[in-house]
Amino acid sequence: MFTAHGHGRGLRRGLAVGAAATLVGSLVAGCSGGADSGGAVEISYLVPNDATGVESAERLISAFEEAHPDIAVDLQTQPDGTEGDNLTKTKLATGEMEDVFVYNTGSLLQALNPDQTLTDLSDEEWVSHVSDDFLDTVRTDQGLYGAPTGSSFGGGILYNVPLYEELGLEVPETWDDFVANSETIARERPDVTPVLQAYGETWTAQMLILAAHGSVAQEDPGWAERFTAGEAKFAQEPALAGFEHLQEVHDAGLLNEDFASLTHDQALRQLAEGGAAHYPMLTNAAPAIAQNNPDELDDVGFFALPAADAEHTAATIWQPGAVYIPSSTTGEELEAAKTLVEFITSSPEACAIAQDTGVATGPYVIDTCPLEDGVPRMVEDLQTYVDEDRAEPALEFVSPVKGPNLENIAIEVGSGIRSAADGAAAYDEDVRKQAQQLGLSGW
Amino acid sequence: MRTLRLRRAAYGVLAIVVSVVVFLVPFAFIVLTASKTAPDASQLEFSLPQDWAFLDNLVEVVSYRDGIVLRAFVNSAVLTVLSVTAMVLLAAMVGYVTQRRRSWLNPVVDTMVLAGLIVPPAVVPTVWVLQRLELFKTLGGLVLIEVTFGLSFCILLFRAFVATIPRELDEAAILDGAGPVRLFWTMIVPLLRPVIITVVVVQAVAVFNDFTGPLYFLPGDENATVQLTLYNFQGQSLNQYNLLFMDILLITIPPLVLYVFFNRQIVAGMTNGALKG
Numbered sequence: 134m135f136t137a138h139g140h141g142r143g144l145r146r147g148l149a150v151g152a153a154a155t156l157v158g159s160l161v162a163g164c165s166g167g168a169d170s171g172g173a174v175e176i177s178y179l180v181p182n183d184a185t186g187v188e189s190a191e192r193l194i195s196a197f198e199e200a201h202p203d204i205a206v207d208l209q210t211q212p213d214g215t216e217g218d219n220l221t222k223t224k225l226a227t228g229e230m231e232d233v234f235v236y237n238t239g240s241l242l243q244a245l246n247p248d249q250t251l252t253d254l255s256d257e258e259w260v261s262h263v264s265d266d267f268l269d270t271v272r273t274d275q276g277l278y279g280a281p282t283g284s285s286f287g288g289g290i291l292y293n294v295p296l297y298e299e300l301g302l303e304v305p306e307t308w309d310d311f312v313a314n315s316e317t318i319a320r321e322r323p324d325v326t327p328v329l330q331a332y333g334e335t336w337t338a339q340m341l342i343l344a345a346h347g348s349v350a351q352e353d354p355g356w357a358e359r360f361t362a363g364e365a366k367f368a369q370e371p372a373l374a375g376f377e378h379l380q381e382v383h384d385a386g387l388l389n390e391d392f393a394s395l396t397h398d399q400a401l402r403q404l405a406e407g408g409a410a411h412y413p414m415l416t417n418a419a420p421a422i423a424q425n426n427p428d429e430l431d432d433v434g435f436f437a438l439p440a441a442d443a444e445h446t447a448a449t450i451w452q453p454g455a456v457y458i459p460s461s462t463t464g465e466e467l468e469a470a471k472t473l474v475e476f477i478t479s480s481p482e483a484c485a486i487a488q489d490t491g492v493a494t495g496p497y498v499i500d501t502c503p504l505e506d507g508v509p510r511m512v513e514d515l516q517t518y519v520d521e522d523r524a525e526p527a528l529e530f531v532s533p534v535k536g537p538n539l540e541n542i543a544i545e546v547g548s549g550i551r552s553a554a555d556g557a558a559a560y561d562e563d564v565r566k567q568a569q570q571l572g573l574s575g576w
Numbered sequence: 577m578r579t580l581r582l583r584r585a586a587y588g589v590l591a592i593v594v595s596v597v598v599f600l601v602p603f604a605f606i607v608l609t610a611s612k613t614a615p616d617a618s619q620l621e622f623s624l625p626q627d628w629a630f631l632d633n634l635v636e637v638v639s640y641r642d643g644i645v646l647r648a649f650v651n652s653a654v655l656t657v658l659s660v661t662a663m664v665l666l667a668a669m670v671g672y673v674t675q676r677r678r679s680w681l682n683p684v685v686d687t688m689v690l691a692g693l694i695v696p697p698a699v700v701p702t703v704w705v706l707q708r709l710e711l712f713k714t715l716g717g718l719v720l721i722e723v724t725f726g727l728s729f730c731i732l733l734f735r736a737f738v739a740t741i742p743r744e745l746d747e748a749a750i751l752d753g754a755g756p757v758r759l760f761w762t763m764i765v766p767l768l769r770p771v772i773i774t775v776v777v778v779q780a781v782a783v784f785n786d787f788t789g790p791l792y793f794l795p796g797d798e799n800a801t802v803q804l805t806l807y808n809f810q811g812q813s814l815n816q817y818n819l820l821f822m823d824i825l826l827i828t829i830p831p832l833v834l835y836v837f838f839n840r841q842i843v844a845g846m847t848n849g850a851l852k853g
């Protein structure tokens with residue numbers, strides 16, 4: 134018994150002791166990881182880790198370090214979406230947030246409790262150059278917290294331009310025109326899907342409702358305010374129209390057959406290649422089309438979701454994300470962080486880099502950075518609406534209330550499971566719960 | 577007799593077909609998508625690539641952001657080795673002592689082990705503790721967390737296995753003059769081999785695949801682990817499925833190799849000691 138194991142004994146013990154020593158050694162080494170910066174101020178800059186964001190951030194940092202040799206910037210990334218939201222809150226709660234970080238604007242920002250966790254930037258010089266629509270999304274009663282990064286984007290209908298030219302169709306100004314166009318397409322070109330829906334990715338289902346807000350705001354400028362106060366409802370006109378449109382495209386048989394399972398990328402491909410005519414979507418789909426159908430990027434145009442009355446038809450604008458400084462950053466790091474924020478927001482270098490990397494999705498919200506030529510067709514179309522002043526910010530930027538179940542309800546209405554009136558009432562109920570959680574008065 | 581053999585063969589073939597569908601088809605999908613160009617991959621179809629871009633994708637993933645994927649492999653490897661080593665050492669000792677020596681401490685230890693299985697981790701307080709110990713954002717801190725979450729399960733396995741080792745063996749060794757330390761290292765540990773392999777494989781895969789632990793307790797790009805790199809290639813409006821699946825393929829290989837080589841021991845170790853509690 135003993136001899137059988139005897140010859141391996143010493144070796145085994147040696148291994149075990151060695152492993153234990155390594156373990157202890159690593160724990161000790163882990164403790165002593167300190168920072169050393171020689172003279173220059175070192176700050177960190179956090180961006181969500183999608184490929185284009187990282188690429189432009191890297192170029193931005195090298196341009197910034199050239200302009201400000203006394204400041205060194207360390208790039209950090211973290212996941213987007215739910216994990217990113219939770220991680221951001223955790224970092225802010227534990228004082229571990231990077232010195233400058235990119236995050237959403239509007240209602241998601243309010244959830245960060247900005248008055249306690251972020252640094253007020255209202256005295257910065259760039260503020261006067263930024264559009265008020267944007268500033269409203271990064272403000273509370275006590276301060277202004279974010280500087281714009283990236284471009285805005287529009288919501289409405291993306292359409293296939295060659296198909297419209299082939300059939301001699303006009304861009305519709307009213308909802309009835311839109312339905313008439315779709316029916317013409319169904320009649321003349323039976324192989325083409327008139328209206329795409331891609332419920333394989335649930336968030337896409339909300340577009341017909343969210344993009345209808347531009348028209349609602351034109352028709353009734355005080356709607357969003359009364360909605361926040363609990364007076365205006367989705368179950369009443371004009372906001373009910375969004376749900377009605379969703380039901381109508383389904384009931385009229387204008388949708389693709391596989392609307393329940395089609396994915397966003399597949400829908401964009403069909404649209405770009407002429408297999409479909411309309412897709413209610415955001416213009417930030419441009420980079421995906423540029424990657425997957427580069428030759429057809431300019432075959433995809435944009436028009437605002439048509440209202441019942443042509444004079445109310447307006448594009449709905451989503452505001453870009455912003456850069457923030459957490460209140461845990463102080464002293465010379467804070468000064469350096471403010472310099473970086475100013476550089477990201479208003480320097481000509483940053484403007485050039487932004488237009489150079491990736492694909493533009495819409496106009497910039499700062500007047501020092503106009504759109505260059507050579508932007509995708511859909512962005513040009515969107516710019517026309519903005520120039521004509523027929524554009525309104527999306528509801529999520531003018532009201533803190535957004536029910537978490539909108540996508541599910543939209544899918545039910547869009548699949549014919551629920552009627553428009555029923556769906557709108559269900560969403561009002563969803564909104565009521567959210568408003569009560571936020572502690573708003575009047576609910 | 578003949579029909580019985582035929583039926584057995586039919587069951588065998590059926591089992592093979594099912595395992596092919598369940599395991600090999602998804603794997604083939606990963607390999608095929610990892611070989612496509614970005615526009616081709618965005619269709620997410622089960623088809624041969626139009627152009628084979630396997631090498632291009634591999635180079636792009638590996639060289640992305642100064643080799644963050646390679647750095648992540650090093651971090652994950654160090655994290656996994658250290659955590660699993662600590663778990664095996666501690667759990668073997670605890671399992672042996674609590675099984676052999678009955679005392680008033682046993683109920684306390686049992687409660688703690690159960691609590692370790694039941695109590696969910698709370699992120700922010702854990703971060704506070706790590707900050708105070710100056711272990712936050714260090715690999716050592718995350719090793720301690722992984723060990724904490726995995727230890728209970730390991731202790732249960734070890735204790736069940738030690739019960740199958742006859743007490744007479746301990747007594748014989750003690751009569752021959754072995755002290756407690758020598759008894760444990762030279763007698764018991766070699767006999768624990770099957771369960772050690774099980775624990776190593778099961779926990780190595782769990783630690784290697786952990787996503788939320790590194791996400792919350794080890795932020796920072798220089799600390800990235802492999803599961804976190806997956807997020808480099810997907811976003812809400814733009815997905816690079818070819819690179820994403822290449823990354824998945826790279827990450828799948830180490831656990832796969834582990835299972836292929838140790839498959840038999842894992843099953844043996846899991847069932848060993850299952851009869852005697």
